[in-house]
Amino acid sequence: MEEERDENRSSRNYQQIELQQQIDVEQDTPQPGYLKGLDDDGRPKRTGNVWTSSSHIITAVIGSGVLSLAWAIAQLGWIAGPAVMVLFALVNFYTSNLLAGCYRSGDPISGKRNYTYMDAVRANLGGSKVKLCGAIQYINLLGVAIGYTIAASISMMAIKRSNCFHRSKGKDPCHMSSNGYMIMFGVTEIFFSQIPDFNEVWWLSIVAAVMSFTYSTVGLGLGIAKVSETRKFKGSLMGISIGKATPTQKIWRSMQALGDIAFAYSFSIILIEIQDTIKSPPAEHKTMRKATLLSIVVTTVFYLL
Numbered sequence: 001m002e003e004e005r006d007e008n009r010s011s012r013n014y015q016q017i018e019l020q021q022q023i024d025v026e027q028d029t030p031q032p033g034y035l036k037g038l039d040d041d042g043r044p045k046r047t048g049n050v051w052t053s054s055s056h057i058i059t060a061v062i063g064s065g066v067l068s069l070a071w072a073i074a075q076l077g078w079i080a081g082p083a084v085m086v087l088f089a090l091v092n093f094y095t096s097n098l099l100a101g102c103y104r105s106g107d108p109i110s111g112k113r114n115y116t117y118m119d120a121v122r123a124n125l126g127g128s129k130v131k132l133c134g135a136i137q138y139i140n141l142l143g144v145a146i147g148y149t150i151a152a153s154i155s156m157m158a159i160k161r162s163n164c165f166h167r168s169k170g171k172d173p174c175h176m177s178s179n180g181y182m183i184m185f186g187v188t189e190i191f192f193s194q195i196p197d198f199n200e201v202w203w204l205s206i207v208a209a210v211m212s213f214t215y216s217t218v219g220l221g222l223g224i225a226k227v228s229e230t231r232k233f234k235g236s237l238m239g240i241s242i243g244k245a246t247p248t249q250k251i252w253r254s255m256q257a258l259g260d261i262a263f264a265y266s267f268s269i270i271l272i273e274i275q276d277t278i279k280s281p282p283a284e285h286k287t288m289r290k291a292t293l294l295s296i297v298v299t300t301v302f303y304l305l
Helices: 002-028 050-061 064-100 117-124 128-168 179-193 204-230 247-265 268-275 284-304
Strands: none
Touching: 050 204, 050 268, 050 284, 064 204, 064 247, 064 268, 064 284, 117 128, 117 268, 128 179, 128 268, 247 284, 268 284
């Protein structure tokens, strides 16, 4: 009898512990509408739509890459250059849709959300592939940061050289180093990276988009002015010819031109993060598909101009 009472007591204790654990789980798991202003997963409510997502994408795409497009087209020529640009736009649209479909695991409407690129990799691939993709992503981020630092320093140096040429009326070769500007830009990047939730600043993408369109429009305006002045389009159908460049230089510059055009379209590195700002319903991947199509069409038309 004593053993039976001990067994019943243990059984009741186990049931109480199990019930308490179930209550704790239910309390810790945010329910739909659990708190005003929160999503069903307990995170801040998303408010993004097609227009805000397109703004983020255009801001990401129209960056320093646009500055090298004229040189890239000059290397590839008037046939291959625009054709490659349109081809890269189509490839980018296709691959972006594939990546957007990885935002939720399982069901595309109610499945678990993957908040970052690495979350999507972990949910769909797992294992050692997560470490491999993580290493590639960080190398890519490092390369992009270096690229923007160099581009910014060269641009600042170009302004200083231009002022020097005007002052000396072309007599001074105005040789100078970009190292100081490189260090200054790098320190500024480190400073901004320490600001908490800097990516949450709502007006940041608008300012960046306006700035990108401004300097891109300046380049477009200079091109129109040059054509109006000379009354003709320069360049050739097949690009830089053998003779003006060696066969090795022709191949190298063509490969570099392809890389410049690919870089000018790249935004996959932050695609999942952009998608994580979109409200649902409708399903996030449907909204992202529309935003991607709109932004790539706008960007391609602008690039071709």
